[in-house]
Amino acid sequence: MDLVHWEPFHELRHQMNRLFNSPWFRGAPGFWGLEGVSPRVDIYQTDQEVVATAELPGIASKDDLQVTLTENTLSIKGEFKRGTEERQEGYYHSERYYGTFSRTLPLPVEVKPDQAKASYKNGILEVRIPKKEPGKRNIYRVDVQ
Numbered sequence: 483m484d485l486v487h488w489e490p491f492h493e494l495r496h497q498m499n500r501l502f503n504s505p506w507f508r509g510a511p512g513f514w515g516l517e518g519v520s521p522r523v524d525i526y527q528t529d530q531e532v533v534a535t536a537e538l539p540g541i542a543s544k545d546d547l548q549v550t551l552t553e554n555t556l557s558i559k560g561e562f563k564r565g566t567e568e569r570q571e572g573y574y575h576s577e578r579y580y581g582t583f584s585r586t587l588p589l590p591v592e593v594k595p596d597q598a599k600a601s602y603k604n605g606i607l608e609v610r611i612p613k614k615e616p617g618k619r620n621i622y623r624v625d626v627q
Contacts (some may be wrong), residue, residue, distance in 0.1 A: 486553075500521045506596060520585050521558065521607075532593050539605035547602060551595035551607055556609060557586040 502520075523536045526591060540562050548559040561582045592614040600609045 492588065501585065504587045506511075512608070514525045520583060521560075523556075523585065523587060525587065525590065527554075527590055527613070531613055532589055532591065532619065534587070534607075534611075535611075536607040537605065538602070538607050540604065541602070547607060549600050549607070550551075551593065551598055551609075551611060554589050555586055556589055556611075557584070558607065559584045564586040587610060 487498050492592060515574075521536045523534055525532065525534045527533070536555055536558055538547070538560065541560055546561050546563065548557075559582070562580050589611070592610040594614055595611065598609060598611040600601045600607065602608075
């Protein structure tokens with residue numbers, strides 16, 4: 483039986499991500515002015531890879547996106563650019579968010595960031611990252627003196 487190393491800061495980060503991504507926190511209109519700033523992301527894994535999909539409607543071009551990876555995190559940065567504005571006599575209305583966003587997420591397993599592939603189509607960013615092979619652990623017996 484392998485022992486799992488507990489990392490308290492990893493656990494804290496996981497719990498904070500759960501809080502800020504919870505429906506309660508996201509559902510509060512105008513809560514700290516954060517609605518719509520952070521893209522929604524799904525992460526799942528297959529036998530061979532980790533797959534992340536992000537909803538990014540309004541991103542006109544893949545050039546407005548930046549995806550970076552480490553062996554255990556995925557970061558997505560981008561910019562929602564303002565298109566044409568709806569103006570009428572003395573009337574101006576804008577509810578959509580314009581500006582930059584950034585999101586960093588922990589991955590469920592270690593990955594090979596240098597072999598990742600990303601595509602952006604119809605407002606959906608998909609990132610596929612091969613899993614790192616689990617390292618074989620060597621067990622050494624220590625003689626007790």
